[in-house]
Amino acid sequence: MTDPVKTIGETLVDGLKARDVSCVFGIPGVHTVELYRGLAASGIRHVTPRHEQGAGFMADGYARVSGKPGVAFVITGPGLTNTLTPMAQARADSVPMLVVSGANAQSSLGKGMGHLHELPDQHALAQTVALTSQHVAKAEELEPALNKAFSPFSSGRPGPTHIQIPLDVAGSAATGLSAPKVTEAPPVEVALVQQAARLLAAAKHPVILAGGGAKRAGEALRALAERLDAPVVQTANARGLMYQHPLGVPASPSLKAVRSLIEGADVVLALGSEFGPTDYDMYATGEWPQMQQLIRVDICDQQLDRHAAALPIRAEAAGFAAELLAALPAECAGSGGEARATETRAAAFEEIGADYRGQVALLGAMREAMPGSLMVGDSTQPIYAGNLFYDHDRPGGWFNAATGYGALGYAIPAAIGAAIAAPNRPVICIVGDGGAQFSLPEVMTAVDENLSITFVIWNNQGYREIATSMEDVGVAVIGCDPTPPSFAATARSFGIPHVSVTTDPADVATAIAKNLGQGPRIVEVTAPGFTPAEE
Structure with a gap:
């Protein structure tokens, strides 16, 4: 038969x-x-x-x-x-x-x-x-x-x-498939690795820029930074690569303090960074960090053509970092890297301002309450603050839609995808009350799949960041106050727990750490000056 x-x-x-x-x-x-x-x-x-x-x-x-x-x-x-x-x-x-x-x-x-x-x-x-x-x-x-x-x-x-x-093709008879073809990136030219090694070994004040393309290069990146004594600036999608490392700079290159570090380098090595404006010019000043000598490593040859570099190299970041490390001498010329990184961290943290420093403290409390978590975010104030300055405790564990395309409604469903990919990892979804209303029904998918996701809703009853931007340029604020639902009543309709807390980091940490059973839950953080809707 x-x-x-x-x-x-x-x-x-x-x-x-x-x-x-x-x-x-x-x-x-x-x-x-x-x-x-x-x-x-x-x-x-x-x-x-x-x-x-x-x-x-x-x-x-x-x-x-x-x-x-x-x-x-x-x-x-x-x-x-x-x-x-x-x-x-x-x-x-x-x-x-x-x-x-x-x-x-x-x-x-x-x-x-x-x-x-x-x-x-x-x-x-x-x-x-x-x-x-x-x-x-x-x-x-x-x-x-x-x-x-x-x-x-x-x-x-x-x-x-x-x-x-x-639809008239999908049900028709098919022919058999061959084994899948795996297309691999071309190998890195040995001569380019050696050239990069010579430049970096002789550099007295090197700096490494790590982008999202380097997020799986953690071990090699840390070893490379230590060999070169080079501070490592991590864009938003690279956070966690250098957690609490003395050479780590978990801060946006849009900040003046970080730009100063980059411009003071005699050689800059960029690994897997798109050089996108939402990372490097988020204030839309049109300015760009001026680099004396840039070695740029990217998997995409089109990306390499978009920004001039002294040495452009097409390669996958993790593999290149390992090859470069092997090509470097045991002793390099770099010095003072830890001091430069320490100074930059302190100046960058001061630069973001008191409000954002408070938001970063909130993120740190969440991280400590749920170590090793995946923090998935939308465009909301704590995420903006974290993209400017925040050090996460695992590579690839901090990502959001507030950079790049910047789509609202991202966080809730993306957190669900993250939880399915890593069922044994805690997931914290950080979303504003405005952004949450773009995709709030997706929480029921988390209920259906019994996913342990903590949905942290930052409730300031509207689009506060947009309202502030309008005020700053003298535009009458309009359209920025959509009324949020009662998230307590919403959680009850979903059949999941709800906790309401203030912005005090200790209160948030307690709510995050509280054992509320298996499955999703909502922690509503009410911003100062606002009160949550009654059930």
Whole structure:
């Protein structure tokens, strides 16, 4: 008896499993039924968000923590357009994500006949955001589409990719798939490693800039910094790499104190940093740290072309750091690194101001109350403060959407993805009352999945940071006071615990550390001058 012929939808699922996909985030629809045919029997976990945007942000959080691509299944038309915002955030932050969508029947595409979920050109729309978007029109196109979608995840700067399968194609007979092709980044030229080693070994005041691309280079980075006696400035996505290390500078290079450190260096080594304005010029002054000699290491050759460097090197940061360490002499010329780092930390902390120093104290209390946690954030005051200055206790454990694309509504679903990727890690989601209202229903996904996430809602009853920005430039404040719900009543409707506390770090730490049982919970932190809504 011969095995039954599989459909393209079933074979797609086989192809995902062969590429080590173990979780899919998605909402089934009539245009993706055939994509789900083989999913239940595959062993791949399916997580159902409340909105396709939630699916994309969950895939993002999952990818950042697991190191594997996050995968989302979405329907034709609105499913895809709802996912474009998470795809844009993933592209800005180099997060590996695959979005698989349906598409209308082939005979209807581009004809404007008013079919359900119809777009003028869905494929072209996805191409504006995705690194690559593949349209599968027949069985033999599925395997090349999978290979092309997964290639950027292992060979270059990752980001979102997309595959669309028309509804009249997904259920048709498929051909078998070959073993997945793994595309590797080209090896680093030995001559470039040696050249970088010579420059750095002779540097008297070197500085290292670590970006998100270096977040898996922790051990090699620390050893490299110690060999060179070089302070390490960590952008927001690199926090945790040098926790409490005397050479660590967990502060934004937008701060004057940090810029002064960088400009005083005779050689700067940048590892996996995009040099994005939201890290290096968040105050939009148009100024840029002036560097005497820059060695820039990045996996993306296009990135290397965007900023002039004395020595641009295309390489993956962790591997390059290890090779560079091996090429350096046992004794290098650098000196005074710890003193420079100490001075910069103190000046940067003073520079952020009293309000933000209070926010940083709050973050530190959360970290101490729940050590080793994943802190996932949205655009809200504690996150802004932390991106300017905060030292987290594990690499990759501090990430948020307040840099890069800056999408509100990110934190709640991204925290869910993070919790699924690391079920034994505590997760703290930090979100403002305004941002929470973008994606509050997604908390029910955490309830469904029984995830131990502490949702910390910073409640100042509106968009306080925006209101302040309007006031600073003499614009009448309007539209910044959306009324929040009663989060206590909301938590009760979700069937989860709720605790209300002041901004006192000790109170917040007590609430975070309190054992409220398995599953999600809400800790509402009420900003000074505001009172939480009654139940």
